[in-house]
Amino acid sequence: MTDPANERSPRVPMPSEEPTVPAGYANGLFDLKGRVAVVTGGGSGLGQAIAVGYAQLGVTVVIADVNMDGAAATLATVQTVTALDSLIF
Numbered sequence: 001m002t003d004p005a006n007e008r009s010p011r012v013p014m015p016s017e018e019p020t021v022p023a024g025y026a027n028g029l030f031d032l033k034g035r036v037a038v039v040t041g042g043g044s045g046l047g048q049a050i051a052v053g054y055a056q057l058g059v060t061v062v063i064a065d066v067n068m069d070g071a072a073a074t075l076a077t078v079q080t081v082t083a084l085d086s087l088i089f
């Protein structure tokens with residue numbers, strides 16, 4: 001008897017042509033300049049990385065965290081990459 005877990009999935013046919021991507025298509029997808037982002041848990045870890053990343057993209061960042069020391073540390077880092085106003089709460 002054949003074990004279904006070992007059976008190969010049917011081959012998905014490849015499209016006959018490569019997909020086309022218009023020139024400059026990706027340029028506007030992540031243009032967040034001038035936006036405001038509230039980053040919950042921005043005082044450490046992923047939230048901190050996201051806050052700093054947003055700042056690099058020209059986003060005004062609001063860093064929300066129960067750990068004010070962490071939030072302050074994120075704010076200090078954010079202020080090294082942008083002159084935009086940012087705040088913590």
Ligand SMILES: NC(=O)c1ccc[n+]([C@@H]2O[C@H](COP(=O)([O-])OP(=O)(O)OC[C@H]3O[C@@H](n4cnc5c(N)ncnc54)[C@H](O)[C@@H]3O)[C@@H](O)[C@H]2O)c1
Pocket residue numbers: 040041042043044045046047064065066067070
């Ligand atoms: N690190 C990973 O690889 C990973 C992967 C998948 C999912 N996650 C999830 O993503 C989230 C963040 O992960 P992390 O590694 O950055 O964790 P982390 O502990 O470094 O960061 C969490 C932050 O949230 C803050 N926080 C906790 N409760 C809060 C509240 N009520 N209001 C505001 N801030 C609050 C903490 O003070 C801390 O600064 C977690 O839920 C984690 O389970 C993490």
